[in-house]
Amino acid sequence: xxxxxxxxxxxxxxxxxxxxxxxxxxxxxxxxxxxxxxxxxxxxxxxxxxxxxxxxxxxxxxxxxxxxxxx
Amino acid sequence: xxxxxxxxxxxxxxxxxxxxxxxxxxxxxxxxxxxxxxxxxxxxxxxxxxxxxxxxxxxxxxxxxxxxxxxxxxxxxxxxxxxxxxxxxxxxxxxxxxxxxxxxxxxxxxxxxxxxxxxxxxxxxxxxxxxxxxxxxxxxxxxxxxxxxxxxxxxxxxxxxxxxxxxxxxxxxxxxxxxxxxxxxxxxxxxxxxxxxxxxxxxxxxxxxxxxxxxxxxxxxxxxxxxxxxxxxxxxxxxxxxxxxxxxxxxxxxxxxxxxxxxxxxxxxxxxxxxxxxxxxxxxxxxxxxxxxxxxxxxxxxxxxxxxxxxxxxxxxxxxxxxxxxxxxxxxxxxxxxxxxxxxxxxxxxxxxxxxxxxxxxxxxxxxxxxxxxxxxxxxxxxxxxxxxxxxxxxxxxxxxxxxxxxxxxxx
Numbered sequence: 001x002x003x004x005x006x007x008x009x010x011x012x013x014x015x016x017x018x019x020x021x022x023x024x025x026x027x028x029x030x031x032x033x034x035x036x037x038x039x040x041x042x043x044x045x046x047x048x049x050x051x052x053x054x055x056x057x058x059x060x061x062x063x064x065x066x067x068x069x070x071x
Numbered sequence: 072x073x074x075x076x077x078x079x080x081x082x083x084x085x086x087x088x089x090x091x092x093x094x095x096x097x098x099x100x101x102x103x104x105x106x107x108x109x110x111x112x113x114x115x116x117x118x119x120x121x122x123x124x125x126x127x128x129x130x131x132x133x134x135x136x137x138x139x140x141x142x143x144x145x146x147x148x149x150x151x152x153x154x155x156x157x158x159x160x161x162x163x164x165x166x167x168x169x170x171x172x173x174x175x176x177x178x179x180x181x182x183x184x185x186x187x188x189x190x191x192x193x194x195x196x197x198x199x200x201x202x203x204x205x206x207x208x209x210x211x212x213x214x215x216x217x218x219x220x221x222x223x224x225x226x227x228x229x230x231x232x233x234x235x236x237x238x239x240x241x242x243x244x245x246x247x248x249x250x251x252x253x254x255x256x257x258x259x260x261x262x263x264x265x266x267x268x269x270x271x272x273x274x275x276x277x278x279x280x281x282x283x284x285x286x287x288x289x290x291x292x293x294x295x296x297x298x299x300x301x302x303x304x305x306x307x308x309x310x311x312x313x314x315x316x317x318x319x320x321x322x323x324x325x326x327x328x329x330x331x332x333x334x335x336x337x338x339x340x341x342x343x344x345x346x347x348x349x350x351x352x353x354x355x356x357x358x359x360x361x362x363x364x365x366x367x368x369x370x371x372x373x374x375x376x377x378x379x380x381x382x383x384x385x386x387x388x389x390x391x392x393x394x395x396x397x398x399x400x401x402x403x404x405x406x407x408x409x410x411x412x413x414x415x416x417x418x419x420x421x422x423x424x425x426x427x428x429x430x431x432x433x434x435x436x437x438x439x440x441x442x443x444x445x446x447x448x449x450x451x452x453x454x455x456x457x458x459x460x461x462x463x464x465x466x467x468x469x470x471x472x473x474x475x476x477x478x479x480x481x482x483x
Contacts, residue, residue, distance in 0.1 A: 018124070018125055018126065018129065020126045020127075020128040020129065021128065021129075022129055023129065024113075024116060024119075024125065024129040024130075026113070026115045026116055026366075026397070027395050027397055027402075028115055028365070028366050028367060028393065028394060028395050029113075029115065029366065029367070032447075032448055032451070035444075035447070036448065039402070039444055039445070059129075061116065061119060061397055062397055062402065063397055063399065063400055063401065063402050064400075065124070
């Protein structure tokens with residue numbers, strides 16, 4: 001199970017600069033379920049339940065760099 | 072007295088084994104030996120560093136303090152020169168001896184050098200370690216022209232690095248398309264176009280006959296077997312790995328293009344295990360021995376090996392791997408064993424979207440998805456289930472394919 005049982009929702013925001021203190025995760029490191037979420041959210045103004053293996057502020061490398069915003 | 076575990080290698084396989092051992096055996100003595108000068112880093116992100124897209128810091132996964140905090144004895148820059156199977160001990164280049172109750176070999180591979188003249192010249196790079204990435208970044212930043220050799224998943228990283236650093240490159244390929252063992256020309260052409268957009272020109276039916284060097288021994292051109300000469304300030308070579316089995320050559324450990332292990336990651340010696348790229352493992356899904364070099368597979372193998380080192384037979388390695396390319400504005404993903412099988416089915420499903428599924432005895436054993444990754448989970452599920460799809464294989468090419476589509480067909 002990779003979706004957290006919290007009320008937080010997550011979105012991905014394209015980012016041009018990756019800070020040195022960011023945790024960066026490559027698509028291949030993520031759980032299969034989280035990969036599906038990343039594919040659905042990348043480049044789209046949508047939200048999804050927060051994934052278990054991503055935290056607010058993480059940066060995901062997919063076809064671009066995306067910052068995780070979990071609220 | 073607590074059990075002692077020695078792990079050779081601090082890549083993701085060795086490190087995940089150390090983590091698992093510490094979690095599940097709090098009193099165990101754990102030693103990690105690595106010939107590298109830095110602790111675990113993210114090997115799948117070092118290409119992003121070389122592209123100039125990432126700073127160094129996020130690449131690191133385990134700071135050296137992690138090992139102290141978890142009571143793991145980490146020895147950097149330590150080369151194991153001998154494994155004494157009879158006496159349960161390993162010896163290092165500095166004459167140290169580490170005895171073990173159980174040993175894990177996570178020693179990976181070494182990039183192959185082209186067997187051609189001047190292949191070791193200055194300016195010719197291979198890409199495996201973080202230090203390689205630093206050297207490549209430095210070299211590419213000063214380059215205007217490059218040559219790339221190796222039409223596979225690692226070679227394309229060089230193409231992306233050149234593209235990102237505005238270096239014009241010729242990508243010399245022996246066949247008529249990139250990764251010809253897994254893609255047809257139709258699928259590969261999507262990748263070729265993406266390379267061209269970034270200033271990297273694929274050159275087919277080519278390769279390298281020899282390199283030319285200047286008076287300082289720096290590469291200045293590659294000459295292909297057709298006699299064509301390609302000037303370069305930099306060359307990237309990624310033609311495959313030699314697995315680091317020389318360490319076990321004089322031991323009873325069985326090797327076969329790697330160290331042979333069962334589904335529990337155990338070698339033919341009861342207290343010696345292996346994990347990661349180095350293994351030739353019993354692939355329960357494929358039904359035969361296999362190799363896999365993906366990050367996820369290596370991490371899982373390290374975890375499984377650790378659990379079986381603690382209790383043999385406790386957990387099998389059963390895994391469908393995948394590997395993605397995220398250099399372009401469309402995704403690419405290979406899964407399972409796309410170069411194997413006795414049959415395949417492929418289709419262009421939309422503009423810029425292509426897929427191919429490899430089958431063996433009617434069952435999915437791997438594939439490639441370009442542009443649309445949505446069937447990834449369904450295809451992996453079919454692999455895990457060992458479902459015979461030979462009569463319905465064209466359904467796999469339908470946009471929006473789901474496993475239930477097959478069920479519906481079966482029930483009709």
